[in-house]
Amino acid sequence: MSTRRNAVEMGRALAILRSMNVRNARIADAKAISSLVNYYAEHDRMLFRSLAEVYEGLQTFFVAEWDQKVVGCCSLEVIWSDLAEIKSLAVGPEERGKGIGRALVAAAVEQARELGLPRVFALTLEPRFFEAVGFTVIGKEDLPMKVWSDCARCPKQDHCDEIAVIMVLEHDARRDRGQAAS
Numbered sequence: 001m002s003t004r005r006n007a008v009e010m011g012r013a014l015a016i017l018r019s020m021n022v023r024n025a026r027i028a029d030a031k032a033i034s035s036l037v038n039y040y041a042e043h044d045r046m047l048f049r050s051l052a053e054v055y056e057g058l059q060t061f062f063v064a065e066w067d068q069k070v071v072g073c074c075s076l077e078v079i080w081s082d083l084a085e086i087k088s089l090a091v092g093p094e095e096r097g098k099g100i101g102r103a104l105v106a107a108a109v110e111q112a113r114e115l116g117l118p119r120v121f122a123l124t125l126e127p128r129f130f131e132a133v134g135f136t137v138i139g140k141e142d143l144p145m146k147v148w149s150d151c152a153r154c155p156k157q158d159h160c161d162e163i164a165v166i167m168v169l170e171h172d173a174r175r176d177r178g179q180a181a182s
């Protein structure tokens, strides 16, 4: 990439980060979420999510919005009392590498913290990204059986190439007590 193009890209990345909004998904975002996820599913990077599945799980989704457009999404699903999973993390192909994925993961992790969950994991083909945002690679065998429910509908179930990553959250005991009292 030329120096000038680099500078233009960098300027655009900074503009996006400054004015981007990461928020809980709304009904009007469902189609954009479904197309983002399914774009990567078609490239074999993640599992398909039908529009019906996105509506069903809408409350678990965050979106990154820039210039009134959804440029990224991810969901946080509670698996058990001590574990949540980041799923369907996708940033539009034009907008990758600008900090949007990091911002989406931060929002999901913050929600896990607010819910009082001690651990968040993901199954991913992008372990280096997750390491860059604070996760650690672990053996898939270290995850409980409960997390494998999606495997039944995965075309790669017999030759799974996903890598497990996890983040252990620190909790503010005072904040957790406040939540329990409210």
Ligand SMILES: CC(C)(COP(=O)(O)OP(=O)(O)OC[C@H]1O[C@@H](n2cnc3c(N)ncnc32)[C@H](O)[C@@H]1OP(=O)(O)O)[C@@H](O)C(=O)NCCC(=O)NCCS
Pocket (backbone or CB within 6 Å): 040, 045, 046, 087, 088, 089, 090, 091, 092, 095, 096, 097, 098, 099, 100, 101, 102, 103, 122, 123, 124, 125, 126, 128, 129, 130, 132, 133
């Ligand atoms: C993986 C993905 C979500 C990352 O989002 P992104 O917005 O491009 O990533 P960010 O710009 O926030 O990057 C955050 C950090 O991760 C690093 N990173 C991002 N992708 C990386 C990769 N493939 N390999 C190594 N590091 C990577 C960046 O360099 C950055 O590090 P830095 O802050 O130290 O410079 C995005 O590329 C994507 O949608 N990929 C296709 C779908 C997919 O694979 N999703 C994951 C399924 S779980």
